[in-house]
Amino acid sequence: MSAETKQILTTDGIPLEVSLKKAERKNKIKAFLLVAPLLLFLLITYIFPIGDMLMRSVDDKMVTQMLPKTFKSMETWDGKELPPEEVFEAFYLDYKKLIEDKTFGKLSTQLNYTKNGFKSILKKLQRKMKKFEEGNYKEQITAVHPRWENVEYWRAIKRRAPAYTSAKYLKGMDMYINEEGKIVNVEEDRRVHRILWLRTLEVAFFVTLLCFLMAYPIAHLLATLPMKYSNLLMICVLLPFWTSLLVRTASWMILLQQQGVVNDFFVMTGLVPDDARPEMMYNKTGTYVAMTQILLPFMVLPLYSVMKTISPSLMRAGKSLGGTPFIAFWKVYFPLTIPGIGAGCLLVFILAIGYYITPALVGGASGTLISNQIAFHMKSTLDWSFASAMGLMLLTGVLAIYWVYNKLVGVDNIKLG
């Protein structure tokens, strides 16, 4: 028999294989068209803007565009001695153009970031330049201020030539590129960001740990109690879960303040004297307590949904085979709950690492986290490229955690109640 006669034909005379493939493709397109509106919407309003953040964080075109002639003429300059006359001439022409456009202030701010001391000499140059004569710009510029004779300032200008920079990322890790072009740490007393990163990790880690330690027993209780009681107790978990974050933060602010209920209680029981009420808010303690309570439901719910599926007879079997309740728990019950522990810890850790509102309200200066720094640069200093760089560093961290989790446990196990 030849291959052709083996083919099964549909009633239209088309081979079945082709017809099935066509139907399959049609179904594929149909399914994709259903997803397309949301996918497109998210791509435009969300995914691309995150890409935009990446562009902003490395973008350094501003200086490149302000001094085009200078950078072109600097290409052949080796940077060892003062640049030749053409560079001075190009710089003069570029700067003159900026003065005409009234944008020279931006240049002095930008160059001052790279090297301190630019602001004043650029200002002086701007005043003196009106009287400049044509030709021999090197002599005329260096006569304005001795710093213009210093080759380090010209090297600093050259460092701003590339259109892209990693400076913002380095700044986020308290590092910078020094005059020799090496990456070095900033002075010890100015390292603010590293402390923040470490603190964010520390708070996220301990909040996750505290949540786990508190959630495990109550999730177990909820899963083993008869429905009648567990449904009632479940309200204690679900009501905070559905309540506004700000309401819960407000209640912690009332509880933890110096004249607050917790301190009143401490004084009443004689734990602390009335005139030495401990400061529990506007520091790390406040951040820990409030964040733990706020994130606890996110740990309880995944644990509960896993524990609910574990049959009680397994524990009984473990005990009847001679294990003490503790051994039965440790060898039988606990390993079965690991997917729930993984999901809960991932959820809480990721939420905690990007937390903003609660630390900002109850954290004070010693309890703020990296998110607060990002918001500060977005709203106060308006250094958006730095905010973008820090945001992306945080995002990379979160995605890395997510990736590790996916390798270890699998993301499909996450569900919402």
Place this chain on the structure above:
Amino acid sequence: MALPKYTETRYRVWHYFYITICSCVFFFLIAPLFVIFPLSFNAEEFLSFSEGMKNLDPDAFSLRWYKDMIYGTKNPWGLAAKNSFIIAIFATLGSVLLGTVAALGLSSRHMPFKGLIMATLISPMIVPLIISGVAIFFFMAKAGLAATHTGIVLAHIILGTPFVVITVTATLSGFDHSVTRAASSLGSDPVNTFMKITLPLILPGVISGGLFAFVTSFDEVVVVLFLAGLENTTIPIQMWTGLREQLSPTILAVATCLIILSTLILVTAELLRRRSERLRGINR
């Protein structure tokens, strides 16, 4: 939980220890919410219990902060509440519409690149809010939608759809596709099949996804802080400013109202969950 009579003393002790720990944790979870109730009826301007309140003196309680919330001059709560509801309702409608349709496509076994697309669709839930806030702000600023209701609604649709996608795909995972095939074989067109057969069956999932989206929008403050102008103030923004600047008991009156609202939402969500489980034949 009664213990059997033969339980050894040390397990008895352990058991009561365990119950005590659990009670403490439950107390820790729920008690902070209940501090707000009595304090919102405080007659004085402080955020702690006055002597009168401790002695249950009726004069120490009043409704003045509730009156202030509703009638107070220069009080932004009315505008904030109006904005919050408008934004949340439109954001919920948008999220439910886009999310449900996408979930239908995602649950089809013909869907290409399922993992990648699912990851993209739920990414706003995974990415820390502050980063979403920055990214969305950049987009809205470019599109000229910063400080407009439309901008905030769109932002909340972004944040709300993952919940709808997740709840509806979960509902659809237990869905018996032979009923839609039966409908088609009886001559119903796809739209009619969806409206008459699929939608009623997945409705609990859709509504609970919608509730998540509503609460997300109603409670969202990080992104709105970047986007909102004075005209677009919402309840969370007002609370945020209030908590940062002057802690007035009016905030507690608002908070009490919000707790009542969240209780209502909780009850609805619970009822829906049970109905959905019944419909899907999950009986425990």
